Amino acid sequence: MAALTASSSSSSITLLNKPSLPKRSSFFSSNSHSRLLRFSASAHPRSQSAAIRAVALEPDLNKTPPVQIEETQVFACPVCYEPLLRKGPSGINLQAIYRSGFKCGQCKKTYSSKDEYLDLTVTAGLETFSEAKPITTELFRSPLVSFLYERGWRDNFKRSGFPGAEEEFRMAEEYFKEAQGGVLVDVSCGSGLFSRKFAKSGKYSCVVALDYSENMLRQCNEFIKNDDTFGSSTNIAVVRADVSRLPFPSGSVDAVHAGAALHCWPSPTNAIAEICRVLRSGGVFVGTTFLRYSPSTPWIIRPFQSRILQSYNYLMQDEIKDVCTSCGLTGYVDIVDDSFIMFTARKA
Numbered sequence: 001m002a003a004l005t006a007s008s009s010s011s012s013i014t015l016l017n018k019p020s021l022p023k024r025s026s027f028f029s030s031n032s033h034s035r036l037l038r039f040s041a042s043a044h045p046r047s048q049s050a051a052i053r054a055v056a057l058e059p060d061l062n063k064t065p066p067v068q069i070e071e072t073q074v075f076a077c078p079v080c081y082e083p084l085l086r087k088g089p090s091g092i093n094l095q096a097i098y099r100s101g102f103k104c105g106q107c108k109k110t111y112s113s114k115d116e117y118l119d120l121t122v123t124a125g126l127e128t129f130s131e132a133k134p135i136t137t138e139l140f141r142s143p144l145v146s147f148l149y150e151r152g153w154r155d156n157f158k159r160s161g162f163p164g165a166e167e168e169f170r171m172a173e174e175y176f177k178e179a180q181g182g183v184l185v186d187v188s189c190g191s192g193l194f195s196r197k198f199a200k201s202g203k204y205s206c207v208v209a210l211d212y213s214e215n216m217l218r219q220c221n222e223f224i225k226n227d228d229t230f231g232s233s234t235n236i237a238v239v240r241a242d243v244s245r246l247p248f249p250s251g252s253v254d255a256v257h258a259g260a261a262l263h264c265w266p267s268p269t270n271a272i273a274e275i276c277r278v279l280r281s282g283g284v285f286v287g288t289t290f291l292r293y294s295p296s297t298p299w300i301i302r303p304f305q306s307r308i309l310q311s312y313n314y315l316m317q318d319e320i321k322d323v324c325t326s327c328g329l330t331g332y333v334d335i336v337d338d339s340f341i342m343f344t345a346r347k348a
């Protein structure tokens with residue numbers, strides 16, 4: 001970003017570029033073909049953050065398909081949060097992202113969709129090191145749990161007061177009205193139960209289905225592929241990332257949804273602080289989770305349900321409000337039914 005924005009006051013900049021578009025873009029290796037980049041400032045109508053966009057102009061001489069190198073405007077480096085540079089077809093849809101390569105101009109680290117999702121974790125591309133997370137994160141990385149999740153596992157939540165996916169989606173949509181037309185990130189999307197509904201609604205400029213679990217994301221892709229109502233240009237991206245290191249520029253996201261997720265996060269406070277960082281001013285956060293105990297839980301049992309005895313981070317209603325407020329979210333509202341809570345707040 002620094003290099004691009006610094007140059008944006010002048011009319012042009014010279015970059016080195018490959019002469020033709022590879023099937024999936026290997027990233028930005030230097031070549032003798034230099035080209036001009038034209039800059040234009042553009043801002044999402046609802047987003048307060050203007051981003052500089054660079055469009056590559058291919059010389060007519062070699063008659064190769066045009067290759068674009070641009071700041072993604074959506075994705076940022078998970079290490080330094082600078083917007084990622086992108087080489088490949090533009091657009092936030094599965095095909096275009098799969099065929100694109102991403103690179104941080106600052107860290108020089110590259111990111112791609114080698115698997116069925118765009119890996120934007122800090123550990124992306126590491127060959128020897130694999131980070132083990134707490135059990136609440138690791139459980140959902142299992143292929144079996146990922147397979148079963150939308151095949152019965154999720155329905156069990158109804159026993160604790162969750163109204164069910166259709167109703168939860170409808171409730172969330174009510175809160176997201178003002179974010180329509182913007183970027184919606186479905187954090188900890190699992191196999192994309194809600195991401196797919198948000199994308200199909202056509203109400204958002206782009207929906208990012210984001211989770212840490214590789215297998216959940218593979219399931220998400222599978223569901224999308226087998227759903228005829230998804231076109232190749234449906235605005236959805238499937239991204240692997242950690243909730244405490246979200247790969248988006250600060251103040252760039254219009255809406256964050258996190259269904260049945262807060263209790264699974266290793267640190268709910270770090271996660272909500274991070275969600276607040278990426279939301280634009282006025283951006284909306286909607287989450288659901290299980291409360292530590294429901295209003296009907298007998299007092300005698302409550303000490304045994306203390307979070308000290310749990311691997312999950314079950315919070316209480318007031319604690320969720322407290323964390324949201326201390327992270328700079330305002331207008332907190334919640335709805336409780338048994339152990340189910342849906343809460344919403346917006347970035348000040």
Ligand SMILES: C[S@@+](CC[C@H](N)C(=O)[O-])C[C@H]1O[C@@H](n2cnc3c(N)ncnc32)[C@H](O)[C@@H]1O
Pocket residue numbers: 133136137140141154187188189190191193194210211212213216241242243244258259260261264265266
């Ligand atoms: C119970 S599932 C919720 C899935 C879906 N949102 C729903 O409403 O059914 C919780 C999800 O949180 C994800 N998760 C756990 N730890 C995470 C982390 N550190 N970063 C991102 N996602 C995480 C898991 O992989 C899992 O898919």
